[in-house]
Amino acid sequence: xxxxxxxxxxxxxxxxxxxxxxxxxxxxxxxxxxxxxxxxxxxxxxxxxxxxxxxxxxxxxxxxxxxxxxxxxxxxxxxxxxxxxxxxxxxxxxxxxxxxxxxxxxxxxxxxxxxxxxxxxxxxxxxxxxxxxxxxxxxxxxxxxxxxxxxxxxxx
Numbered sequence: 001x002x003x004x005x006x007x008x009x010x011x012x013x014x015x016x017x018x019x020x021x022x023x024x025x026x027x028x029x030x031x032x033x034x035x036x037x038x039x040x041x042x043x044x045x046x047x048x049x050x051x052x053x054x055x056x057x058x059x060x061x062x063x064x065x066x067x068x069x070x071x072x073x074x075x076x077x078x079x080x081x082x083x084x085x086x087x088x089x090x091x092x093x094x095x096x097x098x099x100x101x102x103x104x105x106x107x108x109x110x111x112x113x114x115x116x117x118x119x120x121x122x123x124x125x126x127x128x129x130x131x132x133x134x135x136x137x138x139x140x141x142x143x144x145x146x147x148x149x150x151x152x153x154x155x156x
Contacts, residue, residue: 009106023063053078055088068140073100076133083125084115097137104130125153 005015057076060070072092080086090107094100108130116123 009102009145010036010098011102013091024047049087051077051081051085053081056091058095059088065094065095069094069100069137072133072136072140075136076129079129080126083122083129084112086111097141100137101134 002016002018005013006014053074057070057074060073094103112126
């Protein structure tokens, strides 16, 4: 697969460099998954970074997202926090509705299915939050207010 272009879930096209080589080592004490987890715990410090709606907003603004997208995404992010923590870094590449859809379809949907695998009602709540976010974005792109306050259908 080295040198062969492929697409990441974010939609970004990348290729694994031809000169990339992975080396891994284990010591005799690291034989199973639990023992590997223990080995990682011994070697790396852990930092807790709480989910931040302000950081999501900053990512979106930095990606030149429009105000309607920013408002809908931040609202969606905040609503999800009421059910399960979700990191703001997941939204770092969102710039438009298409990239948000990719994030949901390729990552968030599966994360939520796994987190709520024993809680179908909780999963249904999350899916309803996503549906509300998507509907508000679709409504915003179809109808905009004209200067005199009258709804105008978007021609493009």
